[in-house]
Amino acid sequence: MARIGVLGFLHETNTFAPDVTGLDRFEEADAWPGLTEGEAILEATRDMNLAISGFISAMHSAGHEIVPLLWCSANPSGPVADAAFETIVARIETHLRDQPLDGLFLDLHGSMVTQRLDDAEGELLRRLRAITGPALPYVAALDFHAIVTRVMVDLTQAMVAYHSYPHVDMADTGVRAARMMQRLLAGESFFADWRKLDFLVSMPWQSTLGDAPASALMAEARALETADCPEVQFIPGFPLSDTPESGPSILAYARVPARATHAVQTLARAVEARRTSFSGRLYAPDEALDALTDRASGCVILADTQDNPGGGGSGDTTGLLRALLDRSAGPACVAVLCDAAFARAAHEQGVGARIDLPLGGRGYPGDEPATGPFDILALGDGRFVGTGPFYKGCRMDLGLMARVRRDGVEVLISSRKQQAADQAMFHHLGADPRHYRVLVLKSSVHFRADFAALADDILMIKAPGANTADLRDLTFRRLRPGVEIH
Numbered sequence: 445m446a447r448i449g450v451l452g453f454l455h456e457t458n459t460f461a462p463d464v465t466g467l468d469r470f471e472e473a474d475a476w477p478g479l480t481e482g483e484a485i486l487e488a489t490r491d492m493n494l495a496i497s498g499f500i501s502a503m504h505s506a507g508h509e510i511v512p513l514l515w516c517s518a519n520p521s522g523p524v525a526d527a528a529f530e531t532i533v534a535r536i537e538t539h540l541r542d543q544p545l546d547g548l549f550l551d552l553h554g555s556m557v558t559q560r561l562d563d564a565e566g567e568l569l570r571r572l573r574a575i576t577g578p579a580l581p582y583v584a585a586l587d588f589h590a591i592v593t594r595v596m597v598d599l600t601q602a603m604v605a606y607h608s609y610p611h612v613d614m615a616d617t618g619v620r621a622a623r624m625m626q627r628l629l630a631g632e633s634f635f636a637d638w639r640k641l642d643f644l645v646s647m648p649w650q651s652t653l654g655d656a657p658a659s660a661l662m663a664e665a666r667a668l669e670t671a672d673c674p675e676v677q678f679i680p681g682f683p684l685s686d687t688p689e690s691g692p693s694i695l696a697y698a699r700v701p702a703r704a705t706h707a708v709q710t711l712a713r714a715v716e717a718r719r720t721s722f723s724g725r726l727y728a729p730d731e732a733l734d735a736l737t738d739r740a741s742g743c744v745i746l747a748d749t750q751d752n753p754g755g756g757g758s759g760d761t762t763g764l765l766r767a768l769l770d771r772s773a774g775p776a777c778v779a780v781l782c783d784a785a786f787a788r789a790a791h792e793q794g795v796g797a798r799i800d801l802p803l804g805g806r807g808y809p810g811d812e813p814a815t816g817p818f819d820i821l822a823l824g825d826g827r828f829v830g831t832g833p834f835y836k837g838c839r840m841d842l843g844l845m846a847r848v849r850r851d852g853v854e855v856l857i858s859s860r861k862q863q864a865a866d867q868a869m870f871h872h873l874g875a876d877p878r879h880y881r882v883l884v885l886k887s888s889v890h891f892r893a894d895f896a897a898l899a900d901d902i903l904m905i906k907a908p909g910a911n912t913a914d915l916r917d918l919t920f921r922r923l924r925p926g927v928e929i930h
Contacts, residue, residue: 777877
């Protein structure tokens with residue numbers, strides 16, 4: 445039996461977002477647990493679709509002892525405050541110094557940027573290696589949008605990234621990490637090969653569902669895997685990180701260097717051949733509503749992708765909501781808009797009351813609130829369990845919530861931002877997403893896992909928000925030369 449340390453430190457950093465991510469954002473719970481240390485991690489992450497959950501379960505089943513150190517995450521947002529990074533890393537170092545270990549599992553995102561660090565995960569690994577030395581097996585789980593760096597590859601024995609977007613396989617990725625850890629503990633070693641690609645893929649076009657290019661590439665990666673080359677990965681990266689290392693990566697591990705190199709070269713050629721296929725149409729709000737006028741029935745999802753909290757959006761922009769209200773385009777529902785003050789006031793007034801306060805429109809420069817009055821239809825404490833494929837088992841804590849309506853348009857309101865990717869968010873407030881003609885979901889791709897089956901059509905909307913969908917709207921200043929922006 446081996447003693448395996450486990451830790452998690454996750455943040456997807458949108459360097460174009462106007463906010464700075466402080467320690468409080470890691471301490472508070474949202475869809476995932478807040479900052480948790482020691483044995484409490486086991487219960488806090490149990491049975492969730494998280495890499496750490498899958499890893500712990502698999503290693504327990506194999507008879508190994510789990511030594512939980514620290515786990516935390518914060519919703520995607522602007523650069524992490526240096527003070528927050530230092531505080532969390534210092535706590536991890538303290539836990540690590542106290543524990544004799546045979547291996548270490550790290551649940552990471554892979555695209556964390558702080559106020560002064562472009563490669564925060566690389567710096568974390570450097571700090572931990574200074575304590576454990578280079579020989580201790582490190583296996584990391586990475587997000588589908590990770591920005592892989594040479595430091596990350598060199599300081600781990602293996603890294604495994606999610607295969608899917610929506611990320612329905614996060615727990616399964618933890619199981620894959622456990623398999624790699626067990627092979628390392630048994631004395632096997634793996635050679636890594638990797639390649640950075642010189643273009644950026646916008647978030648809405650990274651989906652692995654249906655006939656999207658990433659779907660075929662994931663199938664090609666799986667076809668290259670063998671017992672001696674167990675991991676071949678296409679990792680599209682996070683395009684809203686303006687750093688020299690940004691862009692997709694190809695990563696492979698094999699018992700023989702030549703096999704890893706062959707897999708990387710083969711998959712890289714396949715990705716390059718589809719480079720121009722990562723694209724789609726973006727609709728302005730009025731353009732999308734015009735397209736709905738001739739529809740007699742059926743449900744249409746309008747993905748408010750640029751205000752996706754899962755990509756650094758504030759979760760409170762109102763461009764699309766105001767367009768709906770101007771046209772009284774109901775029955776429609778907008779989910780989930782973050783406005784803690786409005787939610788608190790709604791709870792003070794109660795169900796059945798009419799509330800005349802400005803709603804949202806404060807978190808993104810140039811936006812403005814939606815105006816009332818709104819009828820209060822339902823209230824909730826924001827605590828419920830995710831039921832969809834992405835947030836399955838997640839014990840949500842979104843603060844006070846409310847469902848309000850004006851002119852046939854309903855809005856689900858939370859006190860903590862979270863992308864609308866689970867029908868449980870509707871059910872918590874007594875709403876059924878099947879009953880609306882228009883669903884406005886503040887999400888880019890994750891919503892598809894639990895909502896796509898309800899829709900006759902899905903349109904990507906270009907409304908205000910920090911999760912920029914057309915990368916040509918941004919000014920990149922720090923990308924390495926030669927990186928193409930589509």
